Amino acid sequence: MDSLSKANGTFAIQVLKMLCQDRPSQNVFFSPLGISSALAMVLLGAKGNTKDQMAQVRFSCFPSQAMSLNTEEDIHKGFQMLLTQVNKPGSKYLLTTANRLFGEKTYDFLSEEEWPVQMMWQEANFNFIYISEAQTKVLELPYAGKTLSMIILLPDEDVDLISTNSKFIAWTKAASLQNTEVEVFLPRFKLQEDYEMKSVLQRLGMVDAFQPGQADLSAMSTETDLCLSKVVHKSVVEVNEEGTEAAAATAVNIVLFGSSCKPTFCANHPFLFFIRHNETNTVLFCGRFSSP
Numbered sequence: 001m002d003s004l005s006k007a008n009g010t011f012a013i014q015v016l017k018m019l020c021q022d023r024p025s026q027n028v029f030f031s032p033l034g035i036s037s038a039l040a041m042v043l044l045g046a047k048g049n050t051k052d053q054m055a056q057v058r059f060s061c062f063p064s065q066a067m068s069l070n071t072e073e074d075i076h077k078g079f080q081m082l083l084t085q086v087n088k089p090g091s092k093y094l095l096t097t098a099n100r101l102f103g104e105k106t107y108d109f110l111s112e113e114e115w116p117v118q119m120m121w122q123e124a125n126f127n128f129i130y131i132s133e134a135q136t137k138v139l140e141l142p143y144a145g146k147t148l149s150m151i152i153l154l155p156d157e158d159v160d161l162i163s164t165n166s167k168f169i170a171w172t173k174a175a176s177l178q179n180t181e182v183e184v185f186l187p188r189f190k191l192q193e194d195y196e197m198k199s200v201l202q203r204l205g206m207v208d209a210f211q212p213g214q215a216d217l218s219a220m221s222t223e224t225d226l227c228l229s230k231v232v233h234k235s236v237v238e239v240n241e242e243g244t245e246a247a248a249a250t251a252v253n254i255v256l257f258g259s260s261c262k263p264t265f266c267a268n269h270p271f272l273f274f275i276r277h278n279e280t281n282t283v284l285f286c287g288r289f290s291s292p
Helices: 002-022 032-043 048-058 069-086 198-203
Strands: 028-030 119-131 136-142 148-155 178-187 189-196 232-240 243-246 264-266 271-277 282-289
Touching: 002 028, 002 032, 002 069, 002 198, 002 282, 028 032, 028 189, 028 232, 032 048, 032 069, 032 232, 032 282, 069 282, 136 178, 189 198, 189 282, 232 282
Parallel strands: 178 264
Antiparallel strands: 028 282, 119 136, 119 178, 136 148, 148 271, 189 232, 232 243, 271 282
16 A cells, blocks of 8 residues: 555646646646546556556556556555545544446446735644755645644745656655744635546556547457546535645544744745645645636
């Protein structure tokens, strides 16, 4: 499961970079776990080069790029364990993903404008660090119970935002952050984003699955001309004083505290954010906030 979480983090960064490049000044938000679990459904029905390309895109952190049957079984068991762990009974939140595989009914499937922004303020002890090499502040905002955290990467003014995410995993390890009193200013925001992921996945190397005559999905259908036409993804997040609501899920409040010389984290310009399941170190959601 550790390898799966690591692969999910790498996949999240790769997709985030591409979506940010495709939409240079727009907000970005998506669930890497939602996308990859949907691709895992298709992977069960893929064979040959199609399967290898999908494995390369989604599981590039695994030692073997060409997946054996046992490795494939381990990955799907890993997904089951990971999703069970994230949504285990007694959690003070509920996260849901809705994945659908739509098929043709005839196929036989086998079983620069400025806007005023309201800012939230809180002052408390948080895990925080300033990365001088990237000129970026990293802040962890835990949710009640500390099962989930929102990690925010805030670069200095005029620093390239895209370049700040390449070492995300190393920067956000507990050992890298320092617990200190921080004054935090964070905008209220709500993002609802829809993506056609075909272009992104093709650029990552998953090509054959979308090509008639090239796609090999023979493990799910007896038809030889079956291929993927679209991979559609939709995510919603809202951040306010009452907490964060992501997709169809609600996380319990971030506790607010009410006012010397202490670090200030003022997110009044574009920043990256990640919602992480701490026990498994899995990125559930990530995005870029650029404009209200």
